[in-house]
Amino acid sequence: MxxxxxxxxxxxxxxxxxxxxxxxxxxxxxxxxxxxxxxEGLGDVVVARVEEIRPIDGADKIRLVVVSDGTGPVEVVCGAWNFAVGDLVPLAPVGSVLPGGFAIGKRKMKGVVSNGMLCSGPELRLGEDRGGILILDADGAVPGAKLTDVLGIEPxxxxxxxxxxxxxxxxxxxxxxxxxxxxxxxxxxxPSTPALLARVAPDAAGAAVPATGPAVATLTSVRVDDPDLCPRFTARVLTGVQVGDSPEWLARRLVAAGMRPINNVVDASNYVMLELGQPTHPYDLDQLAGGGLVIRRAGAGETVTTLDGVERMLGRPGPGLGDTGQDCLICDATGAPVGIGGIMGGATSEIGAGTTRVLLEAAYFVPMAIARTSKRLNLRTEASARFERGCDPAGIDRAAERFCELLALTGGSGLTLADGVLDVVGDVPTPLEVAVRPSRVNGLLGTAHTAAEIAGLLAPLGMEVRPTGGDDDPVEVVVPTFRPDIRPAPMGEADLAEEVARTYGYARLPRRHPAWPQPGRLTPYQRERRRIKDVLCGLGASEAWTAAFVTEADQLAAGFAPPYVEITNPLVDAERFLRSSMAPGLVQAVLYNADRRQGDVRLFEVGSVFRLPEIPDGDGPLAVEEERLCAVFAGEGDDAWSAVAAWRTVADALGLVGWTMEQGPRRGGGARVSHEFRSAALVGPPARGRARRVVLGEVGELDPTFVETSGLVGTDGRPRRVGWLDLDLATVLDPDEARRKPLESAPISRFPSSDFDLAFVVHDEVPAGTVEATLQVAGGELLESVQLFDVYRGESLGPATRSLAYRLRFCASDRTLTDDEIGGLRSACITAVEQSHGATLR
Amino acid sequence: MSGPVDVDALVAEARVAIAAADTTEDFRHVAAVVSGKKSALVEASRALGSMDPDARKELGRQLHEARATVDGLLEARRTAIRYAELSAEMAASRLDLTEYVPGEAAGPVARGHLHLVSQTRDALEDVFVGMGFEVAEGPEIESDWYNFGALNIPPAHPARGMWDTFYLHLGEPESTLLRTHTSPVQIHLMERAVLDGTLPIHSVMPGRCYRRDTPDARHLAVFHQIEGLVVDRGITFADLAGTIETFTAAYFGPDIHSRLRPAYFPFTEPSAEFEVTCTICKGEGCRTCSQTGWIELGGCGMVDPAVFASVGIDADEWTGFAFGFGIDRCAQMRHQIADMRALIENDIRFLRQF
Structure with missing residues (x-):
């Protein structure tokens, strides 16, 4: 405002x-x-008359202009061409300082001295550019006169x-x-209207009191059928109105406040709204069929054409929550709509040049009803914005009276105000009484105000205050109806505490650093989520933030079939789904970088993914929301193994044990962006007595079809190999779900350890992980570590087989292991692998 | 004179030929035969010029449709063949991911970088943890009740205009939404504390929020907020102001101060907006702060009694304060990021700066 x-x-x-x-x-x-x-800064600017215009040698854009400023001729150089000899123009003489601090000095241009400047509107901050110098045609504009006097401008x-x-x-x-x-x-x-006029237009003639006409009831009628939407409606009638211009001062105030003057009737209405906050609406009484108004609820599907020329349908609830479809219509006496109550009038009864009889509406509409209607129609006006927040039902009369008095200034000599007011009053808000306990105010604000001080701070806001006794006794506050933001007690006490604080000054309120015995901390989940992200950074992956809103194609590419969680009102229509996977976003981020010659990247993201529950459950959540960590390894030489290495590092950092990889077709199907021949589900053992296995996520490589469709193609024209890690954080970071190392430490043996290597020829169908598991069991308690260190495939080994070479390290806590013991362990390990996996020692 | 072209037959022939192609090489050949420059369809199109207008129009339409059909068949076949080829390649080169040999994955690379928003969030969390706060989180999909109703913003209330909301096609219209602020987490926390009898609460709640604003240099439709809530005995506005000041100095530095000015939020009363010393000019006044020396950071206030009522907390026994501000905004301020959209581009050159 x-x-x-x-x-x-x-x-x-x-x-x-x-x-x-x-x-x-x-x-x-x-x-x-x-x-x-x-x-401001116009004090030195004077009116000057153009006496002569001369060209300047060698210049085709500027001319020498001789003006008279009342004292004599002044030569100035000017680049504008919109004036002629005899015109009156503003002259900023040498030494003056224009708005914005622009100092005018003697300047030499093309060898000619300029003794000042002729000014345009914008240079004086007086309105818009009119294509050159401001040409003055106001009364009293004579050379030498001060511009501010001529234009009636005050800083x-x-x-x-x-x-x-x-x-x-x-x-x-x-x-x-x-x-x-x-x-x-x-x-x-x-101020009263005469007092106001004495301030703004002391010299103006004209009385601000209209003559009294016949009784208003003889001229019009008002019937309110639905006072639940419009609890108070008043009508006044002015006759003998001459529609014309508003007084200069009033028009200037409207402009200063950002409104355009239209005519004296509309301007008076706008002025009153700006001054007092009460919207009013003037009707051309002669355009109202039946000469009166009916205020009623709109019928279902009823239409009205508003002032802006748009036909609007009313009376039906919109999709908005809480919209009951109850709209308040203003109708003429025949029941035909002439406007939407409190929001916008209709075109038919608009004030026009020929209007002579004005019916002035000043009313109170129920705020929530206006809010609903305005929101559904997407129609917000100066009036609706005020009514929906709550105007003062007790301020109506003063506003309407002000309107009549202002209109009397220019409304014509025959203007009369009909005697009386048609005033239909229903259930309007009344002043609220709230008992304010000083202890409560001080308890909220941390202050030590007495009852008297509180009363002293509230009274100037228009509150009626009555201290009831001592410093700590409640203050009875009567809240005026223009403060609908103040609620009844107990909420109202907090509302009034804010008023106390505002009048007192927020800056003066005390400050205290609170303390409590409870420690601050992150949850284990939050700590470990940070750790996992740090581990990913350590592995060369940077964290991305990709789009939460995705297309159907993205969802399908990520292996998710519809339906999806869908946005009712998306910003971009195609992107109306909440992502079920971060894979498309991350691949697009890789592409974005590849397009900028930064293709060698590893990226990860921690964020939510969304899907509908597989089996809709009336009591369960409407949508499933999971926090996941996803990473793409698209650097030089990256493939599934980069992701496997990352997973093993993450698992190690978190102390996850007992997990296995399930390769091949995924159990239970489910969506996947990884390829079944190059990925594995990460499966945890049942933790802490639970029976079921837990799926931690998956690791491997993105499906090349998905990669190729996404456009991530290498220089060889083939889809890039992209390692993929996807973890369900709620499972991975929950010690009750994913098994961790025991808390107890294991003593480190002081005795030396012994190693031996075993290489087996194993069929391709046998996962290396199962061979390792067999070795773990066979090695028993003395086995300190087992590590695959070489994989070899060659014709000499036979088809569909490979050699897996393991290094096993043994150590006892209480002795050095003997050669015999080592030999026995070696035999046991070999036998176990040969028997369990049909392998042969190489 | 030859009879009219049998377009249906041409399509049928093409269909058979396309279906028979099962390698990329075959496919290229078939594609040339059925839709190349010398294909029967193209030949037939060339003959159109010499026909009378009516017949030309009809045949032209048929040929156009036939062409679309054949192109569709070709595209579907091309995708299928490509899929089959890639699948065969994958089958022939399947990996046993348990065959992991340490050190054989792609070699060491330069360390990665946490997203600036994460770094900012972590730093903010750390400051608040140091001040005795716990960190709580909540879901991004919320019900109208948690996002609005319980926060003293009833349906159709004009104050809802303060948040442009994304609604979801879930349940009743406008009953489920993407949270517009982290404040619903406050409600969850208070409900739980009442249920478990574990008041007081001293928590901050960081997280992702959504508002239906077209992204620009200063706003993103998806953004991050951090919110604080203290509910305890004897908590006053002085504690709120003190907490904000302590936080401001701890996070932005000792030269940066805070001030509060009245504001309106439906869920706090009294409410305030908090501003911090402009970090660019240190309060001297500059373009960034519109010469005021202050930058608006967030909103705060004493928990409104209506909010306490909706979660069943006795407002005469417990008082509380809440505050909230944008994490992304903090990052933008601290690092002088001209356009917020840099945060969601994921340009590695940007990410590596922090």
Whole structure:
């Protein structure tokens, strides 16, 4: 909201510089988002008459202009061409400083001295560019006159104030002034219209009191059928109206506040809204069929064409939660709609040049009803924004009276105001009484205010306050109806505590660093999630943040069949699904980098993936959300083995034991982006007495079809090999799910260890992991470690077989192992592998 | 004179030929025969020019459809053949991933980098943990109740306009959504604490949030927030202001201070916006802070009694404060990132800077 300081001064004598006032407004929660200085720096600018225009040798863009400023001829060089001899123009003489600090000095151009500058509108910060120098045609414009006198400009400051959504009362000049005056301890009052006129237009003629006409009931009628939507509706009628221009000062104020003057009737309505916060609506009474109004609920599917020329359908609930489809219509006396109550009027009864009889509506609409209708119609107006936050039902009369008095200034000599008001009052909000305990206020704010101090801080905001006794006894507060943000007790106590704090000043509130006995900490899950990410970084992977919103093609590519978790109102229609896998996003990130000659990357991401539950369960969650860690290894030479190495490092860092790899077709099917011949499910043993196996995730290589479709193709034209690791963090990081090393330490033997190597020729169908498991069992307690160190395939070994070479290390805690013992262990290991796996020692 | 072209027959022939191709080489040959420059379809199109307009129009339409059909068949076959070839290759080169020999995977590479947002989040968490906070998290898909209702924002309330919400096709219309802030975690925490009898609460809640804003240099539709909640006996606004100040100095440095000014949030009362000394000009006033010396960071306030009521906490026994701000915004401020969208591009050159 644009708030001119000059307008605020109607209500209290605000002094001081703009910056200080802006800071005070900020501290009141009326946040100043911008400060505009208007009409400053114009004090030295005078009116000058163009006497002569001469070309300058060698210059085709500038000319020498001789003007008279009332004292004599002045020669200035000018680059504008929009004026002629005899025109009156603004002259900034040498030595003057224009808005923005632009100092005018003597300048020499093309050998000609310029003794000042002729000014355009924007250079003076007076309106928009009109294609050159500002040409003056106002009365009193004579050479030598001060521009500010001629244009009636006074320096002013306009604050751009952001009013919080819960403060409808502050959404007007009076509201801002009230808060400001309370803080600055100045007396606040809304001036009467004569007092206002004495301030803004002391020389203006014209009475601000319209003559009284016949009884209003003889001219119009009002019927409210649905007071639950419109609890108060008032109508006043002005006759003999002449539609024309508003008074100069009023139009200038509207412009300063950001509104365009239209005509004296509409302007008066807008002025009142800006000044007092109450929207009003003037109708051309002669355009209302039946000469009156009916306020009623819209029928289902009823339509109305609003002022903006759009036909709108009403009376049906929208998809929004809580929308009951209850819309308030303003209709003429025949029941035909002429506007949507509190939101926008209709075109038929608009004020026009020929309007002579004006019906003025000033009403109170139920805020939630306006909010619903406005949201569903996507129609937000100055009026609806105020009504939906809650206008003051008790402020209606003052606003309507102000309108009539303002219109009386220019509404024509025959203007009369019909006697009386049609006022239909239902169940309107009434002043609220809240008992405020000082202990509660101080308990919330950390202050030590007495009851009297609290009363003193609330009273200037328009609250009626009655201390009931001592310093600690409650203060009875009567909250005026213009503060709908204050709720009944007990909530209202907190609301009023905020008011106390605002008037007192947030900056003055005490500060204390609280302490409590409970320690701060991360959960084990959070600690280990950090560790796992650090491990990935150590492996050369950088963390990515890929899109949560994906296309159907992405979902299908990742192996997920519809349906998916779908967004009702996506930003981009194609990207309307929540990702079920991070693989497409990560592959796209690799591609993005590859396109920028950064193809050699490893990336990982920790984030949520979403899917619908396999079996819909009425009581269960509507969607499954899992936090997973996914990594792609797309560096030089990367393939499944990079991912396997990464997994083993992660498992080691977390102390995961007992896990195995299940290769081949995945048990239970399920989605996969990895290829079945190059990946394995990571399966944990049942942990802590649980019967079922747990799936930790998968490791391997992305399916080349997926990689190729994604466009990640190497220089040889083949799909790039990309290692893939996908972990379900909720399982991997839960010690009850994934088995960990025991807490107890194992003593380190002081005796030397002995190694031997065994190489077996094993059929390809036998996973190396099972051979290792057999060796673990056969080696028994004395086996310290077993490590595959060589894999060899060759024709000499026979088809579909390979040699697996293991190094086994043995150690006893209480002795050095003898050669005999080692020999026995070696035989046992060989026998076990040969018998279990049909292998032969090589 | 030859009879009219039998387009159906041409398509049928092409269908048979395409189905018979089972290697890439075969396929190239078949593709040339059925849709190449010398294919019967193309030949037939060439003959159109010499026909009378009506017949030309009809045959042209048929040929156009035939062409589309054949192209579709070709594309489907091409994909199938490619899939079969890749599958065969994979079958012939299947890996036993338990055959892992240490040191044989792709060699050592330069260390990777945590995402700047993660680093920022970790740093923020660490500061708050040091101040005695636990770290709590919650789901990103929420019900209307947790995201709005329990936070004193009833349906159709105009205050909902403060959050542009992504709704999900789940359950009743607009009943399930992507959380617009981390505040629902507050509700979960308080509900649990009431149920388990484990009040007080001293927690911060970082996490990902969603708002239906078109991304620009300062906003992302998907972003990260961190929120704090303290519910204890005797907690006042002074504790809130002190906590913010301690955090500000600990995270941004000793020269950076905080100030609070009144604001409106439905879930706190009194409410405040908090600002910190502009980190660029250290409070002197610059373009970044619009000459004010202060940068707006987040919102805070005393937990609204209505919120306590919705989770069953006695507002006369317990008071509390909450605060929240953007993690991404912190990162942007601290590292002077001109355009927030750099955070989601995943350009490795960007990621490696931090």
């Amino acid at each position: 644009r708030v001119p300081l000059s307008w605020l001064r109607d209500f209290a004598p605000f002094e001081g510089d703009a910056a200080a006032i802006a800071a005070t407004l900020d501290d009141l929660g009326l946040v100043v988002e911008g400060v505009e200085h208007v009409g 002013d400051v306009v604050f751009d104030v952001a009013v919080e959504a819960n403060r409808p009362d502050a959404w007007c000049m009076a509201g801002v002034a009230r808060d400001l005056a309370a803080r600055l301890e100045l007396q606040f009052a809304v």
